[in-house]
Amino acid sequence: MSRSSYLNYDDSDAYDQFGTPHENRQEHRKKKRGEIHRPKKSSADVIAALSDDGTDATSRPLTYQPSRFEAAWLMESLQPFFDRGLITDILALVRGGKEASVYVCQAHPVTGVSLLAAKVYRPRMFRQMRNDSVYREGREILTDSGKVVKKTDHRVMRAIGKKSGFGIEVAHTSWLMYEYTTLQALHHAGLDVPKPYSAATNAMLMTYVGELHRPAPTLSLIALEPDEAQALFYQVIANIEGMLARGVIHGDLSAYNILYWDGTLTVIDFPQIVRPQANHNSWTIFQRDIMRVCEYFNDQGVSTDPEALATRLWKTYVPDEE
Ligand SMILES: Nc1ncnc2c1ncn2[C@@H]1O[C@H](COP(=O)(O)OP(=O)(O)OP(=O)(O)O)[C@@H](O)[C@H]1O
Ligand SMILES: [Mg+2]
Structure with a gap:
């Protein structure tokens, strides 16, 4: 360029x-x-x-x-x-x-x-x-x-x-x-x-x-059956957990940045990632990611507890700063 x-x-x-x-x-x-x-x-x-x-x-x-x-x-x-x-x-x-x-x-x-x-x-x-x-x-x-x-x-x-x-x-x-x-x-x-x-x-x-002429839709466009919704919720949480374990918070996660194809999910769009310990707002940004994901899955009939989930993951993967 x-x-x-x-x-x-x-x-x-x-x-x-x-x-x-x-x-x-x-x-x-x-x-x-x-x-x-x-x-x-x-x-x-x-x-x-x-x-x-x-x-x-x-x-x-x-x-x-x-x-x-x-x-x-x-x-x-x-x-x-x-x-x-x-x-x-x-x-x-x-x-x-x-x-x-x-x-x-x-x-x-x-x-x-x-x-x-x-x-x-x-x-x-x-x-x-x-x-x-x-x-x-x-x-x-x-x-x-x-x-x-x-x-x-x-x-x-x-x-x-x-x-x-x-x-x-x-x-x-x-x-x-x-x-x-x-x-x-x-x-x-x-x-x-x-x-x-x-x-x-x-x-x-x-x-x-x-x-080719049928790109995967974003999850936001999909209505899920209850069983599938539960399984896909776990898939997203496993990914959020895997990211946090590697020091990555997506930072703009929602059903708009997850693709749905063949019954499985792909998380996309990562330019704004945040590191848990390098950014004062990381906890707030992390909570917002979790909340937005839970919002979508709640609408699909999955019962979620975003606060408890965010807290549990954070405690597991982000050591307290002295
Ligand atoms: N790997 C991919 N395979 C198929 N479609 C994709 C892929 N990556 C992105 N897309 C499609 O392109 C769209 C935009 O990509 P992305 O979310 O990464 O960019 P963005 O910066 O959020 O753009 P926008 O402002 O349009 O949301 C996605 O919502 C999705 O529909
Ligand atoms: Mg996007």
């Missing part, structure tokens, strides 16, 4: 800049004043332009036809996965959210699966996250290889403090890498989360849950 197009991408008025990611400032100002007329580009033009300068993600047309607004951002975000030989096509948009868009991709045979989900982060999400000091407290900065940036790295620390272009980019990548490295750890531990395959500056690749 080049910084110029990254920073230019935001809301609708910024999308046009995708067509000319390398234009200089003077030209940009002129354009803003309306002194240069450029016809609007179609998504096909944008993709063709990307191909022309040798930066194309794929030599054949994509199955999914992105809108003009999303084309360049999408291609730049997913190009590393084409380059690494992990995906060969983008097949469909699963969901375009306010914080991230998820696409279903054709996986390369070397991956051993046929489909993969690509989560592409929107810059707007990063801006909201950056301002969310409740989550940020106690978090180190992660590089795009998942390494912690040393506090003594003054160049990076100063850039983040000043919110310079470079600093913002580092902070964005850090949020993404929290999600990615968390998925790695939890998947490795056998918890019910998508397997992460690869991460890039602005996107990550993971197990796709569902069928």
